[in-house]
Amino acid sequence: MKKTIIIVDDHILFAKSLNGLIKTYDDFEVLEIFKNGQELVDHFNGGKPGPDIVLLDIKMPVKDGLETMEWLKENYPEQKALALSMEHDENYIIKMIKNGCRGYLLKDIEPDEFLYALQSVINSGYYYSDEVSEAMIKGDPEKKFENLTRRELEFLNHACSEMTYKEVAGEMNLSPKTIDGYRESLFEKLEVKSRIGLVLFAIKNDLYQV
């Protein structure tokens, strides 16, 4: 069965083109297109089921992406959502991620990468683009993870699962030995000594949404 998507964006033209693009994907279909966050809230309040992924624009009239994401976190914390925006604004990115957003895409993303992002959210639960990890690293006020690389952040998320490292390696298309390297590097940087330590760090610092 196809995975469902709801697009929330006031740029109708963009939303409809995106719908067209998604129609070319075998595994995804668009359920609804809403012009602002309030319409999404109404959808949920009407008792209708959420989609597999909500694509959320940031700048919108009535109820913008940030407010909508907050509402989702409060009311439907399990709902997966991806931010999809023109704004390459660190603060937005961080706020969205902290509110449980599973990734942040720029609207000039390549269709291939866009598809990969959708699949990644379905399979791994999130999609960290370079923009996201950079923003997280730069925007970290306490410099707790300033030294973490993009791949390390990605691995850290995968470590918060019941997969073995070998399975994580498969998921990330890497050799188990490479994963070994990330683990050791993170152990040192985060001053932990076990995978449990990694998981606790990730959760404490909102790098992984429980």
Added chain:
Amino acid sequence: MKKTIIIVDDHILFAKSLNGLIKTYDDFEVLEIFKNGQELVDHFNGGKPGPDIVLLDIKMPVKDGLETMEWLKENYPEQKALALSMEHDENYIIKMIKNGCRGYLLKDIEPDEFLYALQSVINSGYYYSDEVSEAMIKGDPEKKFENLTRRELEFLNHACSEMTYKEVAGEMNLSPKTIDGYRESLFEKLEVKSRIGLVLFAIKNDLYQV
């Protein structure tokens, strides 16, 4: 250095006797005695440092234990607190624990057990009395952990640390093989297959305070 305690209880006589009892302990001392939660809030708002443990009565005028615990969770989530009450009320117990309270003592507890509870909160971060685990099991609306025993709950908390199982066994004064048994039993009951799964379950269900 002695570990510090603040008592919050409107029963002055009880609070002062408790202070007397604590004076006989080598490792603990009472910093302050407050008559209600508001006085504790004022203490914090005055910029004064929190104690190692707050002992919190439930039924109090002005600001009761539940409200105070909520305030602590919101403003000083790291602050360790123990509920200390006459009420053997399941709903109170669960609400307090969900708000990050590290344990729930009945006021008719034996002095020895009371000291053990204090030490346990300092060393392990919490103290689950029989009352607490029973209430948690009985009061669980979703029956997610109805079958968990007291010891399993206790072990589950210890599993959320970087200790090896051998170290956990030492902490709980049990043979590593017994710990093995708890683990296997929990894997089956919680439908997880690794220690990571245990940690994630505990955190998702507020059994472990991150």
Added chain:
DNA sequence: GTAAAAAAGGGGAAAAACACCCTTTTTACA
């Protein structure tokens, strides 16, 4: 007062995680 359940303990083997050593390739960037 007995029966069941929980708690405690165990043997032995396989899988996973961890540690510590290392090399090569790719990328960023000054």
Added chain:
DNA sequence: TGTAAAAAGGGTGTTTTTCCCCTTTTTTAC
């Protein structure tokens, strides 16, 4: 265009975790 950092990969061994079987003792419930 050189160099540093990141990414990727490797060897070998130890420790920890996991699994599947089992027994005895203690607690709890009826």
